[in-house]
Amino acid sequence: MICIDRDFPGGNILVESIGDDAVILHPDMRDTEGGWFYWAFRLRGAAGRTLDVRFAPNTPIGMMGPAISADGGVTWRWGNESFTNDSFKLTVPADEDELLVAFAPLYTQSHLDRFLAARASVGGWQRHVLCRTRKGRDVEWLALGAPATTAAHRVVFTARHHCCEMIANYAMEGIIDGVLADDATGDWLRRQVAFCFIPFADKDGVEDGDQGKNRRPRDHNRDYIGESMHVETAAIREFLPRWGGPNGVTAAIDLHCPWIRGHYESMIYQVGREDPGVWGEQQRFGALLEKTSWPGSLPYETADDLPFGQAWNKATNYSGGMSFSRWSASLPGMRLPTSFEISYSLVKNVPVTTDGARAFGRRVAQALAAYLSS
Incomplete structure (x- = not known):
C-alpha cells in the first residue's frame, strides 16, 4: 500500500x-x-x-x-x-x-552535522551556540580563521533567513571548505580574516519544513527593524556588533534562493543595493567572482546582478520590514553588505546539483580573498 x-x-x-x-x-x-x-x-x-x-x-x-x-x-x-x-x-x-x-535537495541539521563531522580532523573551526530557538533547538555559529580581535577583516555569512531556501547551505559548505583548504586561498583567508558562519537563521523552520517566506506576521528576513519578533534575528542583531568589535565587520553575505521559475530564477545573482557606493563594491566583488573557476561550478556572470529599481528589487518589496543585508550595511566598518540568489534547479541551462553549489561556494571563497587583499 x-x-x-x-x-x-x-x-x-x-x-x-x-x-x-x-x-x-x-x-x-x-x-x-x-x-x-x-x-x-x-x-x-x-x-x-x-x-x-x-x-x-x-x-x-x-x-x-x-x-x-x-x-x-x-x-x-x-x-x-x-x-x-x-x-x-x-x-x-x-x-x-x-x-x-x-521540490529541491533538502538540507537540514543532519546534513550540517555530517559535513562538520567529516572535517573534525581538519581543525581550524569552532562551533558555538548563538541562541536557542523557541522550540529548544540550538542555533549554531561557526568560527573560522583568525581571532576576531586581531584579524585584518571580519566577514559574516548567513543562510536560511527563509527556511525553504536549502541550496544556499550547499554553497555555504563550499565556502567553508574554501577557507579550510590547504592552498594559497585558504591559507591567506585563515591568517587575515575572522569568519562567522550562521547556517540556519530560522532553525525551527528548517527542521519543521516551513515555507518561511512571507511568514506571518513578519518573516526572518524582514525582522531587522524595531524590536525583532524572532529570537534568532534578535540574537544576530546583538551578537554581530559585539563580535565585530571596534574595527567592525568588513563584509556580510547573505545566501538565498529565488522564486520557483523565470528569467532571474535561472541564474545566480547579487541583489543590488540602492546606495551607489555599495553597488560599486558589489560590482567589484562580482567581477572578481566571475574570473574565478572551480571544476563543476554553477555559472555566474556579473551582468546577471540585479540593480536596484529593476524587476522585483524595488523599495516596495522591502515595505514589510528590513532585511539582514540592509541592516548589516549599518555595521561599523562595512564595505560589502550583499546577498546572493542561487537558483534551486537550473542556472543558465546547467542543472543545479549539490556538488555544483558547493563548487560555486569555492569560487566565492577565492573571490573574497582577491577582494579583501586588493
Missing part, C-alpha cells in the same frame, strides 16, 4: 487523495501569507510502480522536476521523467521501497 508522510526533518505535504497509481497533494502553507512552493514528502510502498503525482491547486514543480533521494536525503538526483508545473511521473525502482521526494 502506498504511504506518503512528512514525519522527518524538513517534511512538508498535505495529502488530498491516494489512488492506485495516482496521488493528489499540495504544500502546507502554515503561517505563510499567500502562497509559496516548498514541499517534501516520504514515499513508501510504491517500489516497481509508476505514479502520477499531481498538486492542486498549486503549481509548485520547479524547472528540473522533483528531487529524489533513496538514502534518506544524503544524496539527491533529479527525476528524469515527464513533468509540468503541477505534476510529474515517478517510476520507483523495484529496489527502492522508501524515497524522499522534494
Whole structure:
C-alpha cells in the first residue's frame, strides 16, 4: 500500500487523495501569507510502480522536476521523467521501497552535522551556540580563521533567513571548505580574516519544513527593524556588533534562493543595493567572482546582478520590514553588505546539483580573498 508522510526533518505535504497509481497533494502553507512552493514528502510502498503525482491547486514543480533521494536525503538526483508545473511521473525502482521526494535537495541539521563531522580532523573551526530557538533547538555559529580581535577583516555569512531556501547551505559548505583548504586561498583567508558562519537563521523552520517566506506576521528576513519578533534575528542583531568589535565587520553575505521559475530564477545573482557606493563594491566583488573557476561550478556572470529599481528589487518589496543585508550595511566598518540568489534547479541551462553549489561556494571563497587583499 502506498504511504506518503512528512514525519522527518524538513517534511512538508498535505495529502488530498491516494489512488492506485495516482496521488493528489499540495504544500502546507502554515503561517505563510499567500502562497509559496516548498514541499517534501516520504514515499513508501510504491517500489516497481509508476505514479502520477499531481498538486492542486498549486503549481509548485520547479524547472528540473522533483528531487529524489533513496538514502534518506544524503544524496539527491533529479527525476528524469515527464513533468509540468503541477505534476510529474515517478517510476520507483523495484529496489527502492522508501524515497524522499522534494521540490529541491533538502538540507537540514543532519546534513550540517555530517559535513562538520567529516572535517573534525581538519581543525581550524569552532562551533558555538548563538541562541536557542523557541522550540529548544540550538542555533549554531561557526568560527573560522583568525581571532576576531586581531584579524585584518571580519566577514559574516548567513543562510536560511527563509527556511525553504536549502541550496544556499550547499554553497555555504563550499565556502567553508574554501577557507579550510590547504592552498594559497585558504591559507591567506585563515591568517587575515575572522569568519562567522550562521547556517540556519530560522532553525525551527528548517527542521519543521516551513515555507518561511512571507511568514506571518513578519518573516526572518524582514525582522531587522524595531524590536525583532524572532529570537534568532534578535540574537544576530546583538551578537554581530559585539563580535565585530571596534574595527567592525568588513563584509556580510547573505545566501538565498529565488522564486520557483523565470528569467532571474535561472541564474545566480547579487541583489543590488540602492546606495551607489555599495553597488560599486558589489560590482567589484562580482567581477572578481566571475574570473574565478572551480571544476563543476554553477555559472555566474556579473551582468546577471540585479540593480536596484529593476524587476522585483524595488523599495516596495522591502515595505514589510528590513532585511539582514540592509541592516548589516549599518555595521561599523562595512564595505560589502550583499546577498546572493542561487537558483534551486537550473542556472543558465546547467542543472543545479549539490556538488555544483558547493563548487560555486569555492569560487566565492577565492573571490573574497582577491577582494579583501586588493
